[in-house]
Amino acid sequence: MKRLVCSVTLLMMLTFSASAALAHFGMVIPESSVIQPEKKTAEITLSFSHPFEGVGMELVKPKKFEVYRDGKPTDLLPTLKAANVMGHKAFKAKYTFKRPGMYTFVMEPVPYPEPAEDNYIIHYTKTVVSAFDAGENWNAPLGLKTEIVPLTRPWGNYAGNVFQGVVLLDGKPVPGCRVEVEYYNKDKKKKAPFECMITQEVICDENGVFTFACPLSGWWGFAALNDADYKIEGKDVELGAVLWTQMLSY
Numbered sequence: 044m045k046r047l048v049c050s051v052t053l054l055m056m057l058t059f060s061a062s063a064a065l066a067h068f069g070m071v072i073p074e075s076s077v078i079q080p081e082k083k084t085a086e087i088t089l090s091f092s093h094p095f096e097g098v099g100m101e102l103v104k105p106k107k108f109e110v111y112r113d114g115k116p117t118d119l120l121p122t123l124k125a126a127n128v129m130g131h132k133a134f135k136a137k138y139t140f141k142r143p144g145m146y147t148f149v150m151e152p153v154p155y156p157e158p159a160e161d162n163y164i165i166h167y168t169k170t171v172v173s174a175f176d177a178g179e180n181w182n183a184p185l186g187l188k189t190e191i192v193p194l195t196r197p198w199g200n201y202a203g204n205v206f207q208g209v210v211l212l213d214g215k216p217v218p219g220c221r222v223e224v225e226y227y228n229k230d231k232k233k234k235a236p237f238e239c240m241i242t243q244e245v246i247c248d249e250n251g252v253f254t255f256a257c258p259l260s261g262w263w264g265f266a267a268l269n270d271a272d273y274k275i276e277g278k279d280v281e282l283g284a285v286l287w288t289q290m291l292s293y
Contacts, residue, residue: 066223066242067157068094068264069166069285070128071150076198076289078140078174085140088126089150090133091166094227094264095241099129100155107151108136111185112144119148145178147171147185154275163275166266166283171197184211191222191267191286194252202260202290209251210267210284216251220267224255227262227287260292 070092074085091102108123109116122136140146148170154163167187171178176199184192194207210217224243226233235241245253247267257263264287271280 066093066225066266067100067155067164067166067283068092068223068225068266069150069152069168069283070094070227070264071148071168071170071287072227072262073138073148073170073172076170076172077176078172080175083140083174084137085172087136087138087148087170088128088133089123089135090128090131091152091155092129092131094225094262095233095235097129097228097231099131099133101132102128102134103132103153104134105150105152107149108134109149110138111147111149114180114183114185116149116185140172140174143175143177145171145173145181149185149187151187154280156278157281160281162279162281164281164283165271166285168283168285168287170287173198184214186214187211187284188213189267189269189282189284191265191284193286193288197286197288200257200288200290202292203256203258204290205254205256206263206265206288207252207254208265208286210247210253210269211251212269212282212284216247217267217269218247218249218251220247220251220253220269221245222247222253222255223266223268225264225266226257226259227264229261233259257288257290260290262287262289 123134126135191208267284
């Protein structure tokens, strides 16, 4: 009996360790980061997941889902429809791009309770789309609670390009901020040589700037994590500034 109890306890510890090692990412993934006139309507998928492993989590209907154009937000929450991503509740929406320009899609979720970390998680997630090869001021902040402002144009990049961004919290750069990076392994064809390579990590410099070279074509997510200056139900709150960008190959 003692051996059985010890075996079960060890299994629970290993399971907990494996689940705790997975990095969380809010995800806002359009069909493409570049929209052409011949296909003006694109589907956008919202989820909360571990993108490389393909492990999903439940996403309740977000608090906000907006698209910014010329610095002005438009509410897209009514356009969301329930969906299933990685075996868990998610949402999808269709959006028609009527004019050339830059469109930034932003999701603010309902705080997610994470038992493994005994805290709440809020990932302010954004993705930038260029319609008809247009878009300016892509390095302008939106004024979110926390966000990654790109220093590299967030669309039309080749796989292998270096991507840079600055992490803002309450509008101010965050020196030394830890940024987690993951590849959206949508078809699960990629295998990491070691578990530590599933989630990459970089640290911001004294100006809150991080740098990362994306080796593969596809979607890459950057999650800059900071502690909130408030609690929810007595628990700490992790604020994530998440940005997704698509790298393309020839």
